[in-house]
Amino acid sequence: MDDIIAHYRLRADDAKEAADRAQKIAIEQSVECPLDAVRDPCIRNEIVGKVLQVRPAPDGLFDIAIELCAKTVGRDAGQLINMLFGNTSMHADVSLEDAEIPERLLDAFGGPNHGLAGVRALAGAPRRALTCSALKPQGMAPKELAALAREFARGGVDFIKDDHGLADQDYSPFAERVPACAAAMREAERETGRLTHYIPSLWGSFEEIDRRLELAEREGLRAAMLAPALIGVSDFVALKRRRPRFAFFAHPSFTGGARVSPQLYNKLYRIFGADAVIFPTFGGRFGYGRETCQAITEAARGPLGRLRPAAPAPAGGLTLRRVAETLDFYGPDTMLLIGGDLLLAERHELAGETAAFVRAVETFSFGGS
């Protein structure tokens, strides 16, 4: 397969209307002008999108498959999404469900630098599920966040991420927060003999983010988190290349699940370079069901050309009590992220509560054996 196959779901009154709309989408997502204005036969044959399939789906919807010429993408991540769903996103009755990306393009983006195995290596955990917590609430000063991080680290968690709301606010400037939290990790390591990895949240323009990664690198950090849907996927690819030492955690902020499927977002994030993908797991604060979570997990770590698997990191309302159920569902190639539930503990109990989370994950017996 040399070209892209995009899968849309469309509302239409009948099969005829669906076929007509499919043809319109094929034109909108390729040449974007009346076919009669396309005079060059090569462009007609090669560049104009081709409807491959129009198939009825439940609830008056239709599944549509359209082949899009990979040459229209060049090698740019933003342009890939532009060609998949740029203008069609403005039609409220169409969603983008999936996209098959040709191997040549997969290789051009290159996927994760480290992937699941690299994230495991950071934690020194080749087989078991991984653990992660989150620094919240925002509004806290760097010193307070660092104190909180130290308690999590004393509890032995593998990773601690910034709340994705932590950016570069006056009450918590990046340049103060990151050294403070990095120092807290080193302090806790001296006490426990084990290094917890702090994952700062990156916002800003490309140059701001790059400077922040430089600072994080000087502080010895090895992982960072960003929201590709907001910072721009092309920048994400550029940053992954510019800072290959880092494992990148993709945050799902602004992925607006209803119009682009969560599994496709996570597949694209892996293709663009995410080493771990954070997503809302079933039964928590968000409405994703088990099927969606299964599809996201497959997108993160299932076969995808020559690309490394990424670590799926279910989150969004996980609790200590749900560790067993969650591990049973996702298996050991997973990073469990519990933030708010741990923070309900009083400060002097936080390290102990975190240790209980870590123990529950590390001692979990898969398959009940």
Added chain:
Amino acid sequence: MDDIIAHYRLRADDAKEAADRAQKIAIEQSVECPLDAVRDPCIRNEIVGKVLQVRPAPDGLFDIAIELCAKTVGRDAGQLINMLFGNTSMHADVSLEDAEIPERLLDAFGGPNHGLAGVRALAGAPRRALTCSALKPQGMAPKELAALAREFARGGVDFIKDDHGLADQDYSPFAERVPACAAAMREAERETGRLTHYIPSLWGSFEEIDRRLELAEREGLRAAMLAPALIGVSDFVALKRRRPRFAFFAHPSFTGGARVSPQLYNKLYRIFGADAVIFPTFGGRFGYGRETCQAITEAARGPLGRLRPAAPAPAGGLTLRRVAETLDFYGPDTMLLIGGDLLLAERHELAGETAAFVRAVETFSFGGS
């Protein structure tokens, strides 16, 4: 008003459920953790989002207004959207309808460098409506695109934009396309005595885009187009500051109208620096109604703190026959963008067809007087 007021629309079974969801959104979009885990009273009072209003709307929906602390945004555009709709975008039953942005934040972003008046100055047209066409279909080589552009320019159109699908493809590399089209503008100017402005489409990472703007600047270009939703709004702000000579045209690609209102997208684009905003007009290929187009126009050129008005540029299926109706609706402070409809003309008729478009706009008598 010092803080942000975000307006959401939510599906709920009754007012009690709506109030409960509103409170959850207020937490999700601020501290993102259980309220019991927020121990600092200052954070509780200042940082946690506040539900200002829950009001029934038609069709079982509810309108919700939430105050969000502006300090959580810092001065970053991506973070502004993250705080408005980052995680809540993943709830399929909520849409973000509008946001009131405090003046301090408006001034921090600064809005358009040139705005409508600057775009008018480029065209040498202080009062009348402006005209624009588009280079399509993609797949054409730079020489062919330049020949097409020359015909449009000979027809006297004010602006010619790249199709937003034109990026940096092997069949049309940016570094060849832009000099070729810029030269075609100069050639046509020698013939007609009037300079048409060519607007290249920008894709890529920040650094790629910045290099492309540098090249465009060397070629004497004064305007460029980009899709902030895909290249990243923070980069857009940084580029606007780095390249103040350019008028920036915001393309609506990937703005997925159903979940974030088109008027808010366009308001944000103006705040971040768009001098002109392109959007699908009523009655064309997209489903936006007159009311939505009116709201977009208001967002583009209505009062907004100290920010310059931007030029609204209705597009997306406009035809020569619809010029009068369209001008009657939008008035003279508007740029009409017709692409595909002009391209239906045979090549030797294209300059004449473009001239007819230009004449229809320039001689239009508002109010039928």
